[in-house]
Amino acid sequence: MNTKALASLFAFDFWEAFDSISWVVYFWFYFAFQFFVYGSLMANLVVTVNNYFFYYGAGLVVLLSFNVASWAGRRFVESAHEGRLRYLLSLPIGRGELFVSQLMLGVAVNLTRMVPPLVLVLWLSGLFTPWALVTSVLVLCAIATGIIGLMVSLSVIAFRSFDIYSAIVAALSALLIRFSTINYPISSMTAPYAAVSEFNPVTYGSDLFRRALGFNTSLLIDPYLATAVVVALCVGTLFVGMFFLSHVVEGVRSS
Numbered sequence: 001m002n003t004k005a006l007a008s009l010f011a012f013d014f015w016e017a018f019d020s021i022s023w024v025v026y027f028w029f030y031f032a033f034q035f036f037v038y039g040s041l042m043a044n045l046v047v048t049v050n051n052y053f054f055y056y057g058a059g060l061v062v063l064l065s066f067n068v069a070s071w072a073g074r075r076f077v078e079s080a081h082e083g084r085l086r087y088l089l090s091l092p093i094g095r096g097e098l099f100v101s102q103l104m105l106g107v108a109v110n111l112t113r114m115v116p117p118l119v120l121v122l123w124l125s126g127l128f129t130p131w132a133l134v135t136s137v138l139v140l141c142a143i144a145t146g147i148i149g150l151m152v153s154l155s156v157i158a159f160r161s162f163d164i165y166s167a168i169v170a171a172l173s174a175l176l177i178r179f180s181t182i183n184y185p186i187s188s189m190t191a192p193y194a195a196v197s198e199f200n201p202v203t204y205g206s207d208l209f210r211r212a213l214g215f216n217t218s219l220l221i222d223p224y225l226a227t228a229v230v231v232a233l234c235v236g237t238l239f240v241g242m243f244f245l246s247h248v249v250e251g252v253r254s255s
Contacts, residue, residue, distance in 0.1 A: 006097040006104075009088075013105045024113060027064075031117040034060055048188050050216060057121040058213055059182040062143065062206045065114050069144040070173060072106025073151020077165065099152070099245050103238075106148040107141050114140060127214040135212040142230050143205040149237025153244055176202045185219040204229035 035057050043053040079085045088098060118136060122128040154172075157165040179193065180202040186194045197203045208226040211217060220226075 006101055009093060009097060009101040010104050010108075013101060014108060027113050028116055031060065031064060032120075035117070035121070042183075046184070046188075049185060049219065051125075054121070054125045055185070055210070055215065055219075056183065057124070058210045058215060059206060061114055061118055061121060061140070062202070062209055063177060063182050064117070065110055065140050065144055066147055066173070066177065066202065068110045068113055069106055069147035070151055070169070072102065072109065072144075072148045073155070074169070075105075076102050076152050077155045077162070099242055102152060103145055103148055107144050110140065110144040111137065122213060125213070129214075132212065132214055136209060139205070139209045139212050139230070142234055143202075143209070146201070146205075146230065146233035146237050149234065149241040152241040153237055155244070176200060179203075181206050181221075186221070187219060201229050201233045205233075 039053055039056045039060065042056055046052045046056075049055050076085075079088075115137065118140070119128070119133065122132060122136075151169065154165060154169060157168060179196045180200045181197060182202065186197055186203070189197060204221055204226040207220040208223060208230055211220050211223050211226070
């Protein structure tokens with residue numbers, strides 16, 4: 001892999017993604033509003049979970065991290081329809097560098113936007129330690145990598161029809177978020193709802209994230225199983241995304 005080409009491509013994408021600092025600040029204010037206002041209201045309604053305010057805050061971090069990772073995947077599709085991908089494919093840049101740069105960009109943007117809210121949640125919960133911060137950041141990076149790989153894998157649909165791609169991504173995102181433990185633990189769900197959630201990788205990612213933060217482990221899924229699912233999601237979507245980028249993107253209409 002050409003590390004020089006990878007670094008140049010990543011640097012260009014990174015500065016382009018941060019051309020407006022105001023959007024980053026807006027993102028932090030949006031998190032604060034959701035956390036302090038909506039989270040406080042929900043904490044008074046959900047009485048089956050001890051310290052639900054902290055539970056909701058951790059779930060909100062995962063939710064917004066999911067959204068940022070989805071944005072990184074959609075950005076790859078948008079670059080194709082704008083003609084940018086066609087230009088990149090004409091340069092002496094390998095498919096590996098192109099794919100890895102998209103992952104690096106998504107993870108970097110995710111960390112920039114999510115670390116301050118994560119520190120806030122840890123500090124307010126009284127569980128802030130360097131170990132908790134490092135492990136939770138690693139889990140967030142793994143979740144973001146898996147989601148970015150999934151969105152890039154689905155980009156093959158967008159090269160045929162962007163409308164179908166948008167509909168599938170919107171539906172899949174809604175299902176992954178709603179049928180997960182982002183907002184509620186499995187023990188608080190009805191049986192049919194819980195059965196679906198147990199097959200959702202986001203459930204395992206959010207529970208693993210809460211365990212890294214130091215949340216009450218009695219409400220969380222086994223950490224070894226959760227780690228295996230998150231790792232499988234990352235590896236699986238990376239291989240699928242790389243396959244599509246290497247064998248499908250070439251020669252399709254991108255605009």
